[in-house]
Each structure stands twice: as structure tokens, then as C-alpha cells.
Amino acid sequence: MEKIIHPFDYPDRIERYLEKLKALNLENTNYFQLTKEIDENLGMMPFSGICIKKGTELFRARKNSHLKGKMFSALSELTIRIDEEITTFGRANTPCKGIFCCSLDQYTAAREVTQWQLDDFGALIRKGVAFFNYHPFTQFMTISKWKTKEDLYFFTAFNDNEFEVGTSNDLIINQFKLRYKFDKERYKISKAMVEAFFQSEFEKQTINGQFDYYFSAYYSSIVYNMAKHISLAGLIYKSVAFDLEGFNFAIPRNKLKSLEFVSADFCYTYNSNGKEDFSNSKILVAPSYRATLDENYRLIWEDVWGKT
Secondary structure, eight states, X not given: OOOEEOGGGOHHHHHHHHHHHHTOOGGGSOHHHHHHHHHHHHOSOOOOEEEEOTTOEEEEEEXXXXXXXXXXXXXXXGSOOOGGGOOSOBTTBOTTOOEEEEESSHHHHHHHHHSXXXXXXXXXXXXXXXXXXXXXXXXXXXXXXXXXXXXEEEEESOOSSOSTTOXXXXXXXXXXXXXXXXXXXXXXXXXXXXXXXXXXXXTOOOOSSGGGGHHHHHHHHHHHHHHTTSSOOEEEEEOTTTTTSSEXXXXXXXXXXXXXXXXXXXXXXXXXXXXXXTTTBSEEEEEEEEEEEOTTSBEEEEETTOOO
């Protein structure tokens, strides 16, 4: 089979196209037409990746506010919401696609579920930023702890070598070599520009509506589709809610079997919303009840202070 020339062999074209994407008015853009055009102009996407070792602990937080003081009762309530409940785009999801989002530590997980709220017009705003000062707040939530059953591979939405596990150069370069012909140096230039573009989209702080997630959601959807066919667990990206200091993982439903539930804590949290206090901590997490599972996957809660 004759190899075809990949779009990345033309860095100037890639640069012009990315500038066009940056200039788009996304609010008036059809997502499906947009992604079709991106596919045509960027071709097969390059990815860099990392390996998360077996036994790594991951944390997922869920608010308890809708339970009116009660605690979750089943493991299913702590995993992935049903697809029909997902009606909007998110940083790492498209509508009707439930994703298991978790973090590398409990503090990042807590910030992720408390950092955003809806304003009076229904738009997402970052608490404190919209009012030009800090607004510390509290929240009751459940933070579940999970453990990886095996080494897991994740594609990244960044490529700056900050992650402590380390990065590989390009997990799908061999597929590129089989299907395309390209100059290695021109490919590297184009790849760096595309990665920088999508990294900036994942790290976008000003969110005026779900349309501001179009590019990151598109990137995520490609990863999840690839995870159906190769040994890939999902996506890792930096936490905007934790000022890019923490890491989030997005794992599609069919890869959730790679995680083992450990326990869950019902917590009182205090979020200083970016302001350093309490020994230079931005968020405090104080568990009061801890749950394990019974044979029917029900959560059995016990007071962590030993009260009866």
C-alpha cells in the first residue's frame, strides 16, 4: 500500500489552521461540523503518554448537597453517571458519554467538584474570580479512593515532562510510519504546535459556556475511541481547579474494571479558593465517616472517630 503524506509534513499549513481555530467564535459554531473539519486538516492525531504503575491510588469526589445531609448508599453512586444524565460538554467529555474522572490526590479531587458554580444566567464561573476577590467556602462531599490493578497507560493533554512518572516520546509513532510518509523534523514541529494548542484548551480558565470545551472534548473523544482498540486506559490532564498543580484522570466506562475500590470518606471540606492559609494549604479535607463494601456492593459507613 502506497503511503500518503500526513498534514504534519506542512508545518506552515498547520500553524495557519491553528490560528484559524483560535479565532473562531465557538458560541456560533456547530460542534460536529467543527470536528469533521479538524479531522480533515490535522489527520491522525499524535499523542504522548505515560505509564501509571500498579497500585497507584486515585481519588474521586462527589458532592453530597443533593442528598440533603444523607450519605451515598451504593458503589454505583460513586462511579460513572449514566450516559443519559450527561447533557452538556465538559473539559473531558461530550454529551451522553459518562466518564470516570478522578485525581492523583484527594485535595485536587475536592477542588475539582467545588471550584465551579452556575451564575444567574446559567453560565459556569469560577468561584471568586468572577467577583475579583476570594470567597472561601465549605462543602460536604464523598471522596472515594481507588487503586490501579495493573500498570495503566494514559495519553496526556500536556507534554512538558512535569509528571513524576516520566513520559514516552510518542506512543503511536509506529502507526504513523506504517501509514504515512513524512519528514521527521517537520513532523516534530507540527506535533509541538498541535500539542500546545490542545494543552491551552485543557488549561482554559475562562469558561463562558459549554462551547468553550469543544476542543478539549474533541481531543478526549479521540482518546476514548482509541481506548476501545488498544491497551490504553484514558487521558490525564492538569487540574485547572487546582491552579494546574494537580493531575486529573479521565477513564471511559469500558476501562473502569482496571480500578479497584478501596474505601470512601464522607468529608467536610474548606476551600480557600486559591488563597493560602492553614499552613499554606488551599483546601482542607476532614473525614467524619468511612465506608467499605459489603457483598452486595452496598456502602457500610462507620464513624472514623470511633463514636457509637
